[in-house]
Amino acid sequence: MREWKRIDDNEHCGMCGKKLARGAAVLVITIDGLKRKKFRCEECSGLQAPPDLPPVIERSPMTKPMQPLKRAIPRDFKIAQGNNK
Numbered sequence: 001m002r003e004w005k006r007i008d009d010n011e012h013c014g015m016c017g018k019k020l021a022r023g024a025a026v027l028v029i030t031i032d033g034l035k036r037k038k039f040r041c042e043e044c045s046g047l048q049a050p051p052d053l054p055p056v057i058e059r060s061p062m063t064k065p066m067q068p069l070k071r072a073i074p075r076d077f078k079i080a081q082g083n084n085k
């Protein structure tokens with residue numbers, strides 16, 4: 001599948017190796033069944049990026065408040081099981 005997107009991280013074009021800055025409009029190529037994405041700059045794709053691409057959405061890092069462990073991890077599993085022979 002090919003679609004135009006604004007990338008949320010710095011990438012490189014897969015054809016010419018040009019550095020693509022975060023927020024740049026690039027052609028993203030995905031293949032069904034594969035997680036890897038290919039990026040193409042406007043020059044290599046031979047197409048014009050649509051001017052109405054949505055901007056990159058800032059995502060804050062997921063943070064969870066710290067909580068105490070419910071059960072402490074035993075120092076030695078043999079002693080914890082009573083098989084210390």
Ligand SMILES: [Zn+2]
Nearest residue numbers: 013016041044
């Ligand atoms: Zn390129």
